[in-house]
Amino acid sequence: MMNFSTSPPPPPDPASRAAHEPAVRATGLTVVRGTRQVLRGLDFTVPRGRITGLLGPSGCGKTTLMRAVVGTQAKVSGTLDVLGRPAGDATLRSRIGYVTQAPSVYDDLSVRQNLDYFAAILDPGRAAAERRHADVARVIADVDLGTHADALAGNLSGGQRSRVSLAVALLGAPELLVLDEPTVGLDPVLRRDLWHLFHTIATERGATLLVSSHVMDEAERCHRLLLMREGRILAEDTPDALRSRTGAETVEAAFLHLVDEAIAAGAQSQTGESSRDDSSRNKTSHKETVR
Amino acid sequence: MNTRPHRNPGPAQAESPDTATPPAARPAPRPTARPGAINASRTAATAARVLRQLSHDPRTIAMMILIPCLMLLLLRYVFDGSPRTFDSIGASLLGIFPLITMFLVTSIATLRERTSGTLERLLAMPLGKADLIGGYALAFGALAIVQSALATGLAVWALGLDVTGSPWLLLLVALLDALLGTALGLFVSAFAASEFQAVQFMPAVIFPQLLLCGLFTARSDMHPVLEAISDVLPMSYAVDGMNEVLKHADMTAAFIRDILIVAGCAVLVLTLGAATLRRRTT
Numbered sequence: 001m002m003n004f005s006t007s008p009p010p011p012p013d014p015a016s017r018a019a020h021e022p023a024v025r026a027t028g029l030t031v032v033r034g035t036r037q038v039l040r041g042l043d044f045t046v047p048r049g050r051i052t053g054l055l056g057p058s059g060c061g062k063t064t065l066m067r068a069v070v071g072t073q074a075k076v077s078g079t080l081d082v083l084g085r086p087a088g089d090a091t092l093r094s095r096i097g098y099v100t101q102a103p104s105v106y107d108d109l110s111v112r113q114n115l116d117y118f119a120a121i122l123d124p125g126r127a128a129a130e131r132r133h134a135d136v137a138r139v140i141a142d143v144d145l146g147t148h149a150d151a152l153a154g155n156l157s158g159g160q161r162s163r164v165s166l167a168v169a170l171l172g173a174p175e176l177l178v179l180d181e182p183t184v185g186l187d188p189v190l191r192r193d194l195w196h197l198f199h200t201i202a203t204e205r206g207a208t209l210l211v212s213s214h215v216m217d218e219a220e221r222c223h224r225l226l227l228m229r230e231g232r233i234l235a236e237d238t239p240d241a242l243r244s245r246t247g248a249e250t251v252e253a254a255f256l257h258l259v260d261e262a263i264a265a266g267a268q269s270q271t272g273e274s275s276r277d278d279s280s281r282n283k284t285s286h287k288e289t290v291r
Numbered sequence: 292m293n294t295r296p297h298r299n300p301g302p303a304q305a306e307s308p309d310t311a312t313p314p315a316a317r318p319a320p321r322p323t324a325r326p327g328a329i330n331a332s333r334t335a336a337t338a339a340r341v342l343r344q345l346s347h348d349p350r351t352i353a354m355m356i357l358i359p360c361l362m363l364l365l366l367r368y369v370f371d372g373s374p375r376t377f378d379s380i381g382a383s384l385l386g387i388f389p390l391i392t393m394f395l396v397t398s399i400a401t402l403r404e405r406t407s408g409t410l411e412r413l414l415a416m417p418l419g420k421a422d423l424i425g426g427y428a429l430a431f432g433a434l435a436i437v438q439s440a441l442a443t444g445l446a447v448w449a450l451g452l453d454v455t456g457s458p459w460l461l462l463l464v465a466l467l468d469a470l471l472g473t474a475l476g477l478f479v480s481a482f483a484a485s486e487f488q489a490v491q492f493m494p495a496v497i498f499p500q501l502l503l504c505g506l507f508t509a510r511s512d513m514h515p516v517l518e519a520i521s522d523v524l525p526m527s528y529a530v531d532g533m534n535e536v537l538k539h540a541d542m543t544a545a546f547i548r549d550i551l552i553v554a555g556c557a558v559l560v561l562t563l564g565a566a567t568l569r570r571r572t573t
Binding site: 073074076088093094096098100105113120121124125152168 | 336339344347348407409412415418569570
């Protein structure tokens with residue numbers, strides 16, 4: 001895949017002084033939907049310039065967590081700082097690229113027209129037309145849709161449409177990319193290419209990626225992992241550390257090991273006076289290293 | 292209005308050791324935007340995008356533009372024997388058509404924007420709500436000008452609609468009505484979960500106004516309760532305004548009052564519509 005940067009030299013960036021700070025820092029992050037607590041007091045960080053995988057079964061709260069980070073989720077409590085600002089801050093809107101699980105593009109526009117429009121929202125004005133044009137060409141090449149640039153998005157296959165959606169998020173070189181299951185429904189070759197692209201974005205452009213997946217083999221491609229289950233963070237570590245800590249061969253086996261432990265701990269605390277997470281934390285030694 | 296942070300950043304954060312070392316490379320920042328301000332470029336880009344979407348759907352455009360003309364033609368020969376009736380109803384319809392068309396088109400377009408996820412995406416980007424609404428109003432306003440110009444031209448010059456005042460004033464009222472239709476459509480789309488529901492809002496919101504606006508019988512002849520209701524419905528003033536142009540050569544005070552009420556209602560409903568666009572949703 002092609003990757004050429006046509007962005008102008010960056011102006012002095014006030015965020016750089018906080019470069020040692022994690023891109024995302026959550027303390028006691030809680031989200032309520034209806035009467036249900038979808039996220040239950042999460043503490044985690046997402047390091048800068050790295051790919052952090054968010055893994056867990058469907059319905060465990062991955063999308064809600066991502067929406068909270070992007071700032072589109074209502075009823076969020078606790079502390080959630082993103083790129084040094086509170087999540088949802090207006091100044092973050094041009095610094096974060098977000099890809100929802102279902103492709104969110106205009107079906108009645110061509111790939112290029114979709115990108116032209118979103119580029120004009122990010123970088124408006126006639127003076128920026130050249131820069132936008134180059135940016136659109138770059139992201140079309142990034143997601144390998146050059147031969148379909150003038151096709152209507154509605155006429156593309158599911159995998160192609162999700163790549164258009166990804167291309168929109170890549171516009172303007174965002175500092176933080178939040179990708180909700182970006183490789184679902186893609187063939188193995190495309191999946192490999194996209195993961196290659198994610199690594200390029202992280203290492204060469206220094207961007208932070210938060211990528212969710214429920215496919216455990218993708219976990220091995222991440223620098224760090226957040227394992228989630230039922231609205232809680234089960235573990236937060238590198239794939240290697242998770243494997244060695246649990247003595248498992250794969251991340252999948254490590255995850256299952258941690259789930260079994262959590263269930264056992266949950267059963268123990270149920271018999272006790274409280275079922276709160278804090279009480280089970282003292283009983284399982286690994287939780288301390290998780291935090 | 293979008294500049295305030297949603298939450299406090301929280302108390303001082305303890306430095307915790309982190310396993311990852313940040314890379315030396317600094318990300319090239321996206322161009323920073325002034326949030327909250329109405330941005331002419333973004334509004335224009337949104338309007339162009341809406342028109343571009345429509346351009347991929349020529350049948351819809353043809354129907355929007357031709358159906359009012361066909362209806363006027365039909366009406367002309369329905370009232371073949373009483374041209375005065377055609378004058379009155381025809382002028383009223385010139386104001387009602389753009390309202391109905393734009394109501395339908397906007398409610399469906401905004402609903403699609405909501406259900407396809409593009410609205411969420413746009414509101415997560417540095418796009419002001421006013422930019423989005425303004426873009427829609429511009430695009431559909433432009434379409435309404437074409438629609439109304441054709442319908443008014445056909446009625447006045449080909450079908451012999453007898454207006455005392457200037458046809459330009461008819462066009463002005465038609466444009467304001469289109470704006471009102473766009474505003475109402477945007478507003479009700481927030482309460483529709485599907486296209487089926489959105490279409491049902493048309494009889495719910497438009498038909499009562501149609502019955503009470505003075506098209507079928509003078510508002511002063513209605514039951515006092517209905518007359519009072521018709522006094523607070525904006526379409527009544529759209530029709531009154533058209534009739535002022537029909538009967539008077541100059542801009543009357545009543546005409547100016549009517550168009551100001553229609554414009555005011557449009558702005559009020561657009562503001563209510565903006566309030567239904569939420570950056571944060573459950």
